[in-house]
Amino acid sequence: MAKYKKEPKRFDQINVIPFIDIMLVLLVMVLTTATFIKQGVIPVELPEAKASKKEELKKEINVYVNSKGEMFLDKEKLDASQLKKRLSQISKDQTVVLRSDKESRFQDFVTVMDILKSLNHEQLYIITKE
Template sequence: MNVTRRRRKPVAEINVVPYIDVMLVLLIIFMVTAPLVTQGVKVDLPQANAEPLDDESKSPIVASIDEQGQYFVSTGEHNGDEAMSAQDVAVIVAAQLQIDPETPVVVKADRRIPYNNVIELMVLLQRAGAPSVGLMTEPKQ
């Protein structure tokens, strides 16, 4: 009996199915963890000693909180003398940013109020359309 066997050619292919499985698992992990990492309020903090705004720069929108937790807004049109609700602050800031989106926005808060009130105001300003929010301080003596 004469048996002829076929010679097999070597296969030079890479099986990519395990790599696709690993990539899908990594994709799911990153999709789940990404929202957890990016929570918070965006704040522009100075990296060195704070310097005052230039005289040539635009007049900023100043959102203030007093000791009792009342809100005030000072813009070019409003002088910030009367207390207002959070919704009124959002409307005024949104209207001013619609007119001039490059207007800087700063928060001026009393040192005795809880930190949570400052964060709530910053979130309110962010939702009103402020791209970044600065914190106003008194110079050291």
Template structure:
């Protein structure tokens, strides 16, 4: 018998698999790009370089809730949880622009009392 070769290759199943993989990649990249807590950062004219590798993040959302590394906490709990960290650890404060200044000052005052000197307020680049 004579063995006949393929006249064409059916690529439709391959295209279907690639579209499914593309959908999965796009959906997971959307989740990775966003933070866990939605915060609208205030604008600044220039950005500062972040040189420290170890950073602790404190976030205050639009409703005034305080989070330490994405975990809801009270002001007293922040002092307790930061106590074992070295005092040269960088503390990044992310505050929603709708929050009153007093709530932000309370956080900075707490960090000053506990002895942290490397404190930064995260902003977005403005116009």
């Protein structure tokens, strides 16, 4: 009797079911761990910074500059002179948080910074995305 060799099994197709299972598990993990945080009331697209550090902020004043160059103090729309007048009424130790849209003109950002510097505000945070 002659011994017959078995032919090797051919791989004509790939079983994708385990791959789909793994991808679904990863998708579920991402969706369950994702947090959705509302940044603020005024819609601004924040620029990115690599060397940023999150800190706990207490009693903060929010200054927004949107993509059109409009300035807001908390929710109130102001021009540069009104903003300076309102910021002069707050304490120098008060934390000021600046959220400037990445599409806004750099001059608008510099205007707000100049106002804060002229009023000797040193508690300033510039918010960016990581």
